[in-house]
Amino acid sequence: MAIEVRIPTILRNYTGGAKAVEGAGESLADLLSDLDAKYSGLRGRLVTPEGGLHRFVNVYVNDEDVRFLGALDAKLSDGDTVTILPAVAGGAFGFAAAAAMLGNRL
């Protein structure tokens, strides 16, 4: 068994177009290193040079946000599903437009 990792559309250029890939690791950090060996550059899109998760990336283990499970130290087990998604606020349209307008005013 391995860990299934779901890749968002925007990052599939790193996985040869694959929607989901398999990886291994006892923590999220381990898993991302494992994936980066196979899909070079992927880790860099998710983790900042300072070593934290990118602000606009959300990662979930079995549907729960890893930021509340230890972030990159979150423990993983075989059979877990890891989902990577770009951060989108609910009512994303409203926010995108509102943020743009506010930016316009400043």
Add this chain to the structure above:
Amino acid sequence: MARYESLLDACGNTPLVGLPRLSPVVPEGAPPVRLWAKLEDRNPTGSVKDRAALFMVRAAEAAGRLRPGDTILEPTSGNTGISLAMVAKLRGYRLVCVMPENVSTERVQLLRMYGAEIIFSPAAGGSNQAVATAKQIAAEHPDWVMLFQYGNEANARAHYETTGPELLRDLPTITHFVGGLGTTGTLMGTGRYLREKVEGIEIVAAEPRYGELVYGLRNIDEGYVPELYDASVLSRRFSVGTRDAVLRTRQLVEVEGIFVGFSTGAVLHAALAVAHEAVKAGRRADVAFIVADGGWKYLSTGAYGGTLAEAEDALEGQLWA
């Protein structure tokens, strides 16, 4: 007393109802685990957003940002527009909503009935087009007032001052609060209040995980995290997919007779997860969650009937919460 001087005074104080049939069964002798639904669809325009709209308008009035006859500009395709339209009408303002042209006809009809004016942004261009349209309008009308619910402290304060105290009054034994994560106002305000008053309370967020089409538009370097969001208020955060949200939405009306929108289905999914964990651990739990709105505005999606797979297809590409 259920008499109010005006509709605005009837905002809040919504019922908290138990869900005896959906609450998990606990083994004999084990402490009870109960689910409670706070019916925010009982607000004046039928959603939790009435609280935020009223507080944001009052705050802008108090700060002198809004004067009678002013125009409020709100980019929204959702409940906030409807709430603001009602508040604007009763307080003497004009409301202009900017929204994508592919929103449901119910929304458009409701907004127009309440007196809002609508500027459509072309659906084809996605969020980039929405941003471009919004920028253009703001530049053309520098005097219009934008309340910006994603960064407006009065949005969260509405819940700190009303939703939170109501929940504690009606359920002093509360152990978990579960809400949907959008502007984050409900969770931030209610969560902060309850954390101050209830030791060990868990504040749980349920966020919608949309179909791929929605995320397909997003570049990871250009994401959005609402300015109101403070992760330290939350204990846990769940991502709930379309299928689970639809399943729970249907279950809530079938089992408990509560007809809700899909965002509430997502919230119930997270509430059930923490409730079942409590049963497993043999812990007492009173899990209160927010019913953000009723299902009426979403009937035209077709996702209330047919199989779950059909419902999922019907909602693919839509911002269903």
